[in-house]
Amino acid sequence: MRLLRSASSAACALLLGASSVQALEVDLTSAESIKQAASTLAYGMVKYYTGNNTGDVPGNLPAPYYWWEAGAMFGALIDYWYYTGDTTYNEITTQAMLHQVGPNVDYMPPNQSRTLGNDDQAFWGMAALSAAEAKFPNPPEDEPQWLELAMAVFNTQAPRWDNQTCGGGLKWQIFTFNNGYNYKNTISNGCFFNMAARLARYTGNTTYSDWAERMWDWTATIGLMSPQYYFYDGTDDTINCTEVNHIQWSYNAGVYLYGAAVMWNITQEEKWRVRTQGILDGIEPIFFHPEVENVMFEVACEPNGKCNVDQKSFKAYLSRWMAASTKVAPWCHDWVMNKLRISATAAARICTGGPDGKQCGLKWYTGEFDGNLGVGEQMSVLEVVQSNLIDLVEGPVTNTTGGISKGDYTAGSQSDSTPLTFDTITTGDKVGAGFLTAIVLLGIVGGAWWMVA
Ligand SMILES: *[C@@H]1O[C@H](CO)[C@@H](O)[C@H](O)[C@H]1NC(C)=O
Ligand SMILES: *[C@@H]1O[C@H](CO)[C@@H](O)[C@H](O)[C@H]1NC(C)=O
Ligand SMILES: *[C@@H]1O[C@H](CO)[C@@H](O)[C@H](O)[C@H]1NC(C)=O
Numbered sequence: 084m085r086l087l088r089s090a091s092s093a094a095c096a097l098l099l100g101a102s103s104v105q106a107l108e109v110d111l112t113s114a115e116s117i118k119q120a121a122s123t124l125a126y127g128m129v130k131y132y133t134g135n136n137t138g139d140v141p142g143n144l145p146a147p148y149y150w151w152e153a154g155a156m157f158g159a160l161i162d163y164w165y166y167t168g169d170t171t172y173n174e175i176t177t178q179a180m181l182h183q184v185g186p187n188v189d190y191m192p193p194n195q196s197r198t199l200g201n202d203d204q205a206f207w208g209m210a211a212l213s214a215a216e217a218k219f220p221n222p223p224e225d226e227p228q229w230l231e232l233a234m235a236v237f238n239t240q241a242p243r244w245d246n247q248t249c250g251g252g253l254k255w256q257i258f259t260f261n262n263g264y265n266y267k268n269t270i271s272n273g274c275f276f277n278m279a280a281r282l283a284r285y286t287g288n289t290t291y292s293d294w295a296e297r298m299w300d301w302t303a304t305i306g307l308m309s310p311q312y313y314f315y316d317g318t319d320d321t322i323n324c325t326e327v328n329h330i331q332w333s334y335n336a337g338v339y340l341y342g343a344a345v346m347w348n349i350t351q352e353e354k355w356r357v358r359t360q361g362i363l364d365g366i367e368p369i370f371f372h373p374e375v376e377n378v379m380f381e382v383a384c385e386p387n388g389k390c391n392v393d394q395k396s397f398k399a400y401l402s403r404w405m406a407a408s409t410k411v412a413p414w415c416h417d418w419v420m421n422k423l424r425i426s427a428t429a430a431a432r433i434c435t436g437g438p439d440g441k442q443c444g445l446k447w448y449t450g451e452f453d454g455n456l457g458v459g460e461q462m463s464v465l466e467v468v469q470s471n472l473i474d475l476v477e478g479p480v481t482n483t484t485g486g487i488s489k490g491d492y493t494a495g496s497q498s499d500s501t502p503l504t505f506d507t508i509t510t511g512d513k514v515g516a517g518f519l520t521a522i523v524l525l526g527i528v529g530g531a532w533w534m535v536a
């Protein structure tokens with residue numbers, strides 16, 4: 084990357100105002116250029132993080148970011164190291180990932196319970212799993228290990244499978260006092276599916292792949308996934324999941340995509356190839372702009388300007404999981420990489436915001452900085468840009484193909500779901516990775532699925 088100064092003379096700089104106008108330039112044919120761009124983007128993202136400051140809490144992002152997004156951010160930093168080899172952020176990553184494990188070592192710190200749904204917990208678990216798959220440096224031996232942490236998250240979630248209603252599935256929330264306890268949302272179930280498939284691959288243990296099969300089937304049966312592989316937001320278990328909220332988010336498609344691709348890798352069954360390809364065919368018309376070069380976009384909230392803080396990060400995960408899929412299902416490589424190249428080029432172009440003129444906006448398809456900036460915006464561009472290095476890195480390892488992380492089948496099993504006591508939870512207090520409270524409370528919307536009401 085070169086930082087292009089569009090104003091290189093003092094006179095021009097004056098004309099353009101005090102802050103210099105710079106753009107993130109990236110040449111996708113050059114690994115060096117991509118690494119440099121990723122470095123600038125990662126730096127811009129970590130600037131928001133205060134958890135390693137004296138007196139602050141490792142692993143927490145300041146408001147307005149919820150706890151889950153910090154887990155997602157450390158996942159992005161693990162990816163960053165995997166793609167670039169740059170160890171700059173390894174120390175703060177390990178520190179944060181270990182600090183937030185909670186007393187039962189399963190990513191359920193009691194003081195985050197108000198925003199702790201299954202999806203929130205899983206974003207930390209998936210970061211730990213990525214660390215195991217990428218051979219991210221192991222924690223000290225007397226600390227919990229990456230694979231063990233991912234297993235702990237899985238071990239706490241599997242018993243939450245709830246066939247009291249809807250024939251199964253996970254509820255969004257773990258604790259009854261949180262809004263959304265009656266909602267079975269796609270991201271919680273998708274994260275479980277994703278982790279089950281990956282744990283099956285890493286360990287070779289079919290208990291995990293059986294769970295992945297069960298979760299996939301349930302998602303389809305209950306209609307959270309349509310026959311054309313569209314993934315909807317969630318469904319209400321007080322009416323036995325007979326109606327579905329049809330809003331589509333890119334991270335739901337992404338989380339199932341990588342899980343399905345991993346299942347294909349393990350089984351090489353035609354059924355998983357068809358499913359993986361089906362998800363790719365499904366994301367094409369929904370999350371790639373029909374009029375602007377097929378650039379990735381969040382259809383439900385970017386055009387109408389209503390993305391909330393959580394939603395601004397979702398393209399990071401679709402990018403992350405699309406790229407990862409090319410490693411385990413090589414036949415999708417060319418299609419996926421073409422999409423990621425186009426989106427990375429468009430995304431880098433809009434990183435001209437903030438005081439330093441290098442912060443990224445939200446809407447890649449607009450061709451210019453659009454005034455939004457934050458962790459999610461920055462993380463999304465980081466993931467889509469660095470994913471263009473995927474051909475240069477090793478695929479995810481397993482226990483028998485070079486893995487170095489230790490697991491523990493009993494991890495997390497000593498925990499129960501009873502939290503310590505808290506302050507009273509007020510309505511609207513709770514919004515975790517699943518967001519959406521307003522819509523749940525208003526009832527299930529019909530009609531315009533592509534818009535946030
Ligand atoms: C926190 O980590 C960042 C990134 O590594 C670093 O730039 C910063 O100096 C660190 N802050 C402290 C107080 O250690
Ligand atoms: C929450 O718990 C962690 C330990 O899990 C602790 O370090 C931190 O100070 C507590 N408070 C906040 C605001 O995170
Ligand atoms: C309910 O789910 C559990 C898995 O947690 C399973 O063992 C049991 O057979 C299920 N019951 C029914 C009726 O499906």
Ligand SMILES: *[C@@H]1O[C@H](CO)[C@@H](O)[C@H](O)[C@H]1NC(C)=O
Pocket residue numbers: 248249250305323
């Ligand atoms: C609830 O939904 C499940 C799954 O669709 C179905 O098997 C079950 O019979 C339903 N229960 C009732 C009481 O309708």
Ligand SMILES: *[C@@H]1O[C@H](CO)[C@@H](O)[C@H](O)[C@H]1NC(C)=O
Pocket residue numbers: 288289290291492
């Ligand atoms: C496979 O995983 C399950 C679930 O964690 C565990 O109970 C079982 O002991 C494992 N099987 C083997 C052979 O390690």
Ligand SMILES: *[C@@H]1O[C@H](CO)[C@@H](O)[C@H](O)[C@H]1NC(C)=O
Pocket residue numbers: 348351410411412413477478479
């Ligand atoms: C499964 O994934 C691994 C890791 O990327 C890869 O080396 C292997 O070729 C994949 N298997 C198949 C059948 O493509």
Ligand SMILES: *[C@@H]1O[C@H](CO)[C@@H](O)[C@H](O)[C@H]1NC(C)=O
Pocket residue numbers: 230286482483488489490
């Ligand atoms: C990997 O497999 C070997 C042999 O089956 C086993 O001894 C070891 O405990 C496994 N490691 C993990 C992390 O599960």
